[in-house]
Every structure is written in C-alpha cells, then in structure tokens.
Amino acid sequence: MHALNQSVAVGPLGLSIGQLLIVLAFGVALMAGALIGRRHRVPVADTLFSLLLVALVGARLLFVARYWGSYDGLLSLLDIRDGGFDPLGGVVAGLGYAAWRLWKAPRQRTALSGALLAGAFTWGLTAGPLLLLESQSRPLPDTPLATLEGDSTDLPALAEREARPMVVNLWATWCPPCRREMPVFEQAQREEQDITFVFVNQGEDVALVNRFLDHESLSLENVLLDARNALGDATGAMAMPTTLYYDAEGRLVDTHFGELSRATLQRGLERLR
Incomplete structure (x- = not known):
C-alpha cells in the first residue's frame, strides 16, 4: 500500500x-x-x-x-x-x-x-x-529489504531486535546530497549508541553500493538494499535523501527531506528523545 x-x-x-x-x-x-x-x-x-x-x-x-x-x-x-x-x-x-x-x-x-x-x-x-x-501514528513499514550479504529482512524485524529508536535514511550513490551527508551519519552512528541508524539504498545493486562505501572509506552498519524503491512508496518519500525518525515503539515522529548537517540531525534526534 x-x-x-x-x-x-x-x-x-x-x-x-x-x-x-x-x-x-x-x-x-x-x-x-x-x-x-x-x-x-x-x-x-x-x-x-x-x-x-x-x-x-x-x-x-x-x-x-x-x-x-x-x-x-x-x-x-x-x-x-x-x-x-x-x-x-x-x-x-x-x-x-x-x-x-x-x-x-x-x-x-x-x-x-x-x-x-x-x-x-x-x-x-x-x-x-x-x-x-x-x-496520526504511522508505524514502521514492513517493506521487504535485503542486507549486503543477500539476506532478507525488514525494518520491523530490525526494530524488534534492537528495541530502541531508529533513524532511517533513504539514499542513492548518484545523489550528491546523499553522498555529502554520509560522513555526518557515520559520526552519529559511532557516537549515538542509544539510536539505531539504518541506511536503505534505493534501486541500486550490491556491487555498486559496496564500491561506493569502499571508495568513500565509509564504515556504516545496517546498510540495506531496496531494489524496487518500495520503501519510498510506502513512506510517501519521493525525494532523496529522506531521513525518517521512529521512536522505540516504531512510530514515525519526524521526517527530514533533503541534505542533513550535524545541526539538523541533532534537532531530529532531540525529537526522538
């Protein structure tokens, strides 16, 4: 839907x-x-x-x-x-x-x-x-996703395992704002141990995503693949990058469209807490 x-x-x-x-x-x-x-x-x-x-x-x-x-x-x-x-x-x-x-x-x-x-x-x-x-309460969509290792997963399963607030970033390697904000997310993922960060690539294959991460020397956890751009459709996010903030109960509490800085990411994290 x-x-x-x-x-x-x-x-x-x-x-x-x-x-x-x-x-x-x-x-x-x-x-x-x-x-x-x-x-x-x-x-x-x-x-x-x-x-x-x-x-x-x-x-x-x-x-x-x-x-x-x-x-x-x-x-x-x-x-x-x-x-x-x-x-x-x-x-x-x-x-x-x-x-x-x-x-x-x-x-x-x-x-x-x-x-x-x-x-x-x-x-x-x-x-x-x-x-x-x-x-209105909008829960985590159960859109089928895949890990870089090829395993099937989805956001509710990840949320159940982590049991903490979640920040979901929709991105692509061809998107310049997505590329610019990745170091901000890398630092936040390292520092914010009480938040789960998830990076859902839109419409690209695993080889391209891995080449991008290696080329940029990015160390990110929870990089997932959405080959059909289904998560964007499910959340109504038609532009990239889009960052979605979900609380520990899986309810959407904030959305940021466009590029993030450390300041705008910090504002979003404050609303999660």
Whole structure:
C-alpha cells in the first residue's frame, strides 16, 4: 500500500509538502497584493519579497543560535542546504517587518494587509489537514529489504531486535546530497549508541553500493538494499535523501527531506528523545 506523498521531486530538487504549501500561500499573497494594489495604485510585491527574505533570515539565525556548537565555521553556518530553519524565528521576524512596513508606509496598508490575510488564510486552510495527517501514528513499514550479504529482512524485524529508536535514511550513490551527508551519519552512528541508524539504498545493486562505501572509506552498519524503491512508496518519500525518525515503539515522529548537517540531525534526534 502506498502512503500519501510527503515530498515532491522537481528534477534534482526535493521539496516537502509543507514547503510547497508555503510557496502556495506566498503566491496567493502576491496575487491578492497585486489585485488590491492595482485598485489603490500602490505596488506591494517588493515589500512581500522583502518580508519573505527577512522571515527566512530570522528563521536561520534562531536555528543557528540554538545549534551553534554543531557548525564547524562560517561556510557551514551559511549553507542553508541542510534545511536548518526555526519557524518561530521566521514568524517573529516576519511579523516584526510587516508591522514596521504597515506603520512606515500608510499607502500600502490596505493592499499589504489584504495580501498577508490572503496568504495566512491559504496556509491555514491547506496546512491544517497536513498537520492532522502528521499527528496520526504511522508505524514502521514492513517493506521487504535485503542486507549486503543477500539476506532478507525488514525494518520491523530490525526494530524488534534492537528495541530502541531508529533513524532511517533513504539514499542513492548518484545523489550528491546523499553522498555529502554520509560522513555526518557515520559520526552519529559511532557516537549515538542509544539510536539505531539504518541506511536503505534505493534501486541500486550490491556491487555498486559496496564500491561506493569502499571508495568513500565509509564504515556504516545496517546498510540495506531496496531494489524496487518500495520503501519510498510506502513512506510517501519521493525525494532523496529522506531521513525518517521512529521512536522505540516504531512510530514515525519526524521526517527530514533533503541534505542533513550535524545541526539538523541533532534537532531530529532531540525529537526522538
């Protein structure tokens, strides 16, 4: 049985459904702002794009402040490919900027207020069902997998043997973000003894996977093969890499789409605990 998609692959780019809903809400805000602004002869598109940028910067800054010790230097702080954003920082920064613009530019108030209300209504209307879906218990899928030695297994069997929280990474050797994040997982698997890390390769054969691990000098436990990409279908993860966090009872508690850094992995592990 296929799960409802949690992500969408657009070429090499993977977006979560939540991210797509934000894009949709922003698009609606732009259209509403353009329609109302045309009536009042005042443009607000530049203000809306500035607000979006301020919100993203605020979300990034708060996330970096929370996980400062997990970043190695300035370049890693600026590398937003890890998806390290704190929604609270984005909301506070965005609302602050919006309030300042409403006070500073009286002519924009009607159009900007209408745009913000339209965007907020769209996001609330579409995100509600998504949050309800995510709150429902989704157990470990029993998709047939294989070890590098050729033995058959599945995630529930591994979870029963280990009896501890599990982090499942869906990856492939052709996927650059997957390759970049592997050393992060290797270090975490070595340090986090109370977590089981599982690496499920999607659609590749054992020879190719072994060559990749040897070439990269990676020492990973629990590398499994999913020749038919069935686990991605079962979990609704259409983009790679995808990292799934399951508690000790086998319930999905968090999902990360895209590349991980030490900081974003640490955030996911905190939610497991």
